[in-house]
Amino acid sequence: MFKHVPWASHEDAKSSEGKQQEEEKSLTTILNIDQRGDLTLLIASIMASMRKVIEMNFDANAGLASSTDKPSASEDEKIQNPNTDPATADVDKLDQEKKLKEQRQKELSAPKVKELKEEALRFIDQWRTKVIERIGSIVNSKEEASSQLETAPAKELVGHGAADKKVDPVSSEPEAEDTILKEIFPPIDTPLASLAEPTRMLILHSSLLLLLSLEHYIAPSRVLLLYLTSSLRLPLSVLAADEEKIAKGLLEAAKHMSGDAEAQKKAEENKNSRKWKVGLASVAGAALIGVTGGLAAPLVAAGVGSVMGGLGLGATAAAGYLGAVAGSTVIVGGLFGAYGGKMTGEMMDAYAKEVSDFAFLPAKEKPDPLSSQNKDSKATSHGKGTKDPAIDDASARRLRVTIGISGWLTDPQDVTSPWHVLGSNAEVFALRYELEALMNLGNSMQAMVSSAAWGYAKSEMIKQTIFAELSAALWPLALLKISRVVDNPFSIAKSRSDKAGELLADALINKAQGERPVTLIGYSLGARVIYSCLMSLAKRKAFGLVENAVLIGAPCPSTTGDWRVMRSVVASRLVNVYSGNDYILGFLYRTSSIQYGVAGLQKIDGLPDVMNVDVSETVSGHLRYRYLVGSILKTIGFEDVDLKAVEREAEKLKKMDEEEEMKTYAEKAKAQGKSIVTGADGRMLFDKDGRPLMEKVWKGGKTEEGKTEGDTKGESKAQGKDDKEGADEEAERMEKEVQERTQQGLLQGMAHKLHIGR
Numbered sequence: 001m002f003k004h005v006p007w008a009s010h011e012d013a014k015s016s017e018g019k020q021q022e023e024e025k026s027l028t029t030i031l032n033i034d035q036r037g038d039l040t041l042l043i044a045s046i047m048a049s050m051r052k053v054i055e056m057n058f059d060a061n062a063g064l065a066s067s068t069d070k071p072s073a074s075e076d077e078k079i080q081n082p083n084t085d086p087a088t089a090d091v092d093k094l095d096q097e098k099k100l101k102e103q104r105q106k107e108l109s110a111p112k113v114k115e116l117k118e119e120a121l122r123f124i125d126q127w128r129t130k131v132i133e134r135i136g137s138i139v140n141s142k143e144e145a146s147s148q149l150e151t152a153p154a155k156e157l158v159g160h161g162a163a164d165k166k167v168d169p170v171s172s173e174p175e176a177e178d179t180i181l182k183e184i185f186p187p188i189d190t191p192l193a194s195l196a197e198p199t200r201m202l203i204l205h206s207s208l209l210l211l212l213s214l215e216h217y218i219a220p221s222r223v224l225l226l227y228l229t230s231s232l233r234l235p236l237s238v239l240a241a242d243e244e245k246i247a248k249g250l251l252e253a254a255k256h257m258s259g260d261a262e263a264q265k266k267a268e269e270n271k272n273s274r275k276w277k278v279g280l281a282s283v284a285g286a287a288l289i290g291v292t293g294g295l296a297a298p299l300v301a302a303g304v305g306s307v308m309g310g311l312g313l314g315a316t317a318a319a320g321y322l323g324a325v326a327g328s329t330v331i332v333g334g335l336f337g338a339y340g341g342k343m344t345g346e347m348m349d350a351y352a353k354e355v356s357d358f359a360f361l362p363a364k365e366k367p368d369p370l371s372s373q374n375k376d377s378k379a380t381s382h383g384k385g386t387k388d389p390a391i392d393d394a395s396a397r398r399l400r401v402t403i404g405i406s407g408w409l410t411d412p413q414d415v416t417s418p419w420h421v422l423g424s425n426a427e428v429f430a431l432r433y434e435l436e437a438l439m440n441l442g443n444s445m446q447a448m449v450s451s452a453a454w455g456y457a458k459s460e461m462i463k464q465t466i467f468a469e470l471s472a473a474l475w476p477l478a479l480l481k482i483s484r485v486v487d488n489p490f491s492i493a494k495s496r497s498d499k500a501g502e503l504l505a506d507a508l509i510n511k512a513q514g515e516r517p518v519t520l521i522g523y524s525l526g527a528r529v530i531y532s533c534l535m536s537l538a539k540r541k542a543f544g545l546v547e548n549a550v551l552i553g554a555p556c557p558s559t560t561g562d563w564r565v566m567r568s569v570v571a572s573r574l575v576n577v578y579s580g581n582d583y584i585l586g587f588l589y590r591t592s593s594i595q596y597g598v599a600g601l602q603k604i605d606g607l608p609d610v611m612n613v614d615v616s617e618t619v620s621g622h623l624r625y626r627y628l629v630g631s632i633l634k635t636i637g638f639e640d641v642d643l644k645a646v647e648r649e650a651e652k653l654k655k656m657d658e659e660e661e662m663k664t665y666a667e668k669a670k671a672q673g674k675s676i677v678t679g680a681d682g683r684m685l686f687d688k689d690g691r692p693l694m695e696k697v698w699k700g701g702k703t704e705e706g707k708t709e710g711d712t713k714g715e716s717k718a719q720g721k722d723d724k725e726g727a728d729e730e731a732e733r734m735e736k737e738v739q740e741r742t743q744q745g746l747l748q749g750m751a752h753k754l755h756i757g758r
Contacts, residue, residue: 026317027139027206030199035192036139039203042190043135044152046227047128049188050220053609054124057567058117060104062608104606107561116538120568123543127220135210138321164603165636166614177236180637184573185223187231200232202312205242206321209313212246213323215331216515217399218544219571226572236639240425243399247336250325251397254332336397337514355500357435360512363404363419363428400426400547401513402640403504406626407524407553408442408493409435412745414626418523421630421649423640426519431529433500438525439742440489445584445623447734448486453478457583475590482731483587485738490588494555497525501532508537508545517547517571521633523625524585527554527600534566546570551599552577552632553625555585558597560606567609576604577613577632584622611636627653 031039056062107113132149187193192203207228211221229239319326325335404419411417416430448454457479508518520530530551537545549570556562558576567574578600585600600622603612613636619625630646 025202025312025314026320027203030202030312031139033140035195037144038191039139040132040136040144041152042188042192042231043207043224043228044132044149045188046224046231047124047131047149048152049227050223051121051124051128054117054120054568057120057564057607057609058108058113060101060108062606100606104560113561113564116541116565116568119541120543123541124220127218127544130214131211131221131224134213135207138206138210164612164614166617177637177639180639181226181230181236185227185230187233188227190231193231193233197234198312200234201238204228204232204234204239205313206317208239208242208246209318209321212325212335213321215325215335217335217517218515219517219547220544222400222517222547223571240639244425247397247399248395250332251336254329334511335515337512337516355433355496355503358431358433358500358503360403360429361416361432363416363422363430364424396427398425398427399516400519401516402426402428402519402521403431404428404629405431405520405522405526405529406438407497407522407526407528408445408626409438410442410446410741410745412439414442418626418629418649419521421633421642421645422521423642425640431500431504431526433529434493434496436742436746437489437493437496439745440738441486441493441525443738443741443745444486444489444734447738448482449584449621449623451482451730451734453482453730475587479587481728482734485731485734486588489738493525494528497528498532501529501534502536504529504533505536505540505542508533509540509542513545518545519548519550520546521548521550521552521629522554523552523629524600524622525555527551528556530554531556531562531566531599534569535562537569538565543569544571548573548575550575550577550633550638552629553579553582553585553600553619553622554598555589556599558599558602558604560604563599563604563607563610567607573611574609575611575613575636577615578602579614579619580616581620582622583620588622624653627656 027036027039108117128149136144192200195203204225208225211217211225214221225239226236229236325331402419402422404416404422406414406418409415412435415432415435419428419430422428453476457476520533522528522530530549531554534546534549537543546569549566550573554576563574563576576599580601582600585598589598589601603614604610613632615628615632619628627649630641630649634641634643634646
């Protein structure tokens with residue numbers, strides 16, 4: 001049928017006629033009247049459950065004992081209730097929960113919180129109405145579907161925050177994606193689950209096309225499909241593969257469309273509009289297709305139909321389900337952020353003046369742009385009648401976007417390298433911002449943890465819990481004397497991260513990502529950026545943009561009120577990854593309002609829809625998060641992780657641990673007038689009991705440092721002399737070292753930017 005379209009392969013053309021009958025399948029041909037009613041009822045029930053999740057976020061009783069959400073029982077009711085045993089009742093706990101409930105009710109009664117709830121529910125209700133009317137118009141009728149929307153029951157206690165977990169990212173086995181899918185998106189009972197698998201797959205594919213026909217693919221739409229996948233008893237990989245194929249089909253079709261007045265007008269509007277304030281074209285994935293016009297719907301449908309044919313859905317049905325999307329490259333371009341992509345890396349003054357270096361960079365490793373092959377393609381890419389390779393590469397485009405944010409740097413490559421662990425089911429970008437501030441912070445923390453003062457402090461503190469040591473008075477004096485090395489860089493970087501978060505929110509509102517759901521993942525101050533972004537989105541009532549948010553070691557408040565606000569703008573999973581043994585984060589926060597809690601050090605209480613992940617067994621230092629992002633995501637069942645990249649990061653962490661261990665033992669050996677014994681590979685050698693081998697170092701009856709053993713024993717006393725002057729000198733040396741490393745790193749980063757032309 002479409003064998004003569006320009007992009008049809010020889011194999012497609014050869015088999016198209018034989019598959020014509022199969023291609024004409026649609027929801028109305030494979031489902032009878034009752035089954036179509038079951039489908040609209042299922043979708044209505046899912047959306048009712050999604051609405052209930054929002055209501056639960058603003059429920060004072062959420063997470064409390066069931067007895068606290070009921071009025072006090074009368075004396076007769078207490079006597080008649082056999083489950084009430086005054087002798088065993090935990091009165092203190094009930095009183096505590098009662099006070100907590102009263103506190104929440106007071107918080108929830110605040111005008112701003114009530115307004116946020118009303119706006120969140122209004123947004124989801126408007127979306128639900130559009131979805132059910134669109135699906136109803138295809139499978140039965142708008143009236144019948146709308147009636148089901150009003151009466152569909154919501155599944156009880158539905159939530160997107162899986163149970164809190166205590167995990168060891170290094171040694172724990174990963175959670176299976178499909179297990180997590182059912183845990184977070186519990187399947188809703190439906191007769192459709194008993195249909196043959198090809199039929200269930202076609203239902204899912206058709207639903208995705210129908211949602212796209214709304215001219216967007218926002219976060220709630222994907223959550224709906226996740227529920228649908230779970231309820232139809234299909235693996236998550238089916239949805240991911242379908243999203244990929246449809247993205248390719250839409251863009252392959254759009255590449256062959258010719259220009260028209262409508263698209264030229266849209267391009268000019270976006271070119272002159274001040275709403276695109278940031279270097280959104282740094283999102284290379286935004287420049288996906290040319291600013292071109294429309295083509296007849298059947299030809300667009302052929303692009304989608306060619307990839308859907310093997311799934312049993314006819315191209316005619318695909319075009320009908322896509323609606324206006326099947327006939328407009330303006331809509332397709334908007335879906336993938338094409339028009340924002342015309343700003344090829346140039347950042348507007350309004351953003352650049354506030355947060356330097358703000359840009360989105362593709363996070364996946366790319367071929368060397370200076371290779372002879374790429375030079376040739378670059379030389380011809382801007383010629384008349386040719387297209388940019390980025391425009392032609394539809395295979396890299398996806399219907400979802402993930403943005404990774406690094407929270408400190410010791411190398412400019414750390415902007416993107418931690419995010420190589422993310423898979424290819426979404427387009428992955430890294431947010432670059434304030435390189436100098438983050439380089440200063442990273443080098444400062446490295447210098448601090450390498451100091452003798454930190455080694456002593458950690459050995460003392462490890463004997464107790466972090467919360468027993470968070471007041472300034474209890475930190476070792478030697479460490480406090482060199483604290484200026486890290487305090488100023490942290491304060492500056494934290495302030496600028498807050499601003500970067502506000503600008504990120506603005507970029508998302510102005511559709512840098514197009515009309516696609518976004519997942520945000522960040523560690524350290526990268527998580528602070530996400531915190532600031534979500535708070536800003538909530539303030540501006542910008543719902544439906546963020547699908548997931550994962551905050552790792554977040555230097556932000558752990559108050560229930562703040563996380564309730566954040567939760568209101570996250571459609572799916574909101575995850576807090578913390579470690580009670582993160583001494584670096586505890587030290588950095590010692591002068592702040594620690595009494596209000598730090599999310600990176602403790603769980604979030606009072607919000608069962610927020611997933612808390614305790615990694616205390618693995619994370620004893622803030623710097624480890626850089627290498628543990630992939631392992632953490634893998635352990636909690638995150639749906640898109642590159643396991644080979646995770647293994648590479650684990651090897652880097654292992655090497656770092658070995659070097660740190662060697663340094664520690666070397667310092668201990670030196671204090672005893674000895675040195676550690678290493679093998680040919682440079683690694684330490686151990687005895688049969690697992691203790692490192694050491695040998696004495698003597699030079700004419702003296703130790704290597706020129707001291708006798710008696711002198712060595714009195715070393716600590718001698719070092720105690722002029723302690724303040726020594727600490728000041730060490731701090732000055734460390735600050736100078738940090739500045740040198742930062743400047744060297746910035747020069748390397750500048751050279752890399754010139755090298756890749758970005």
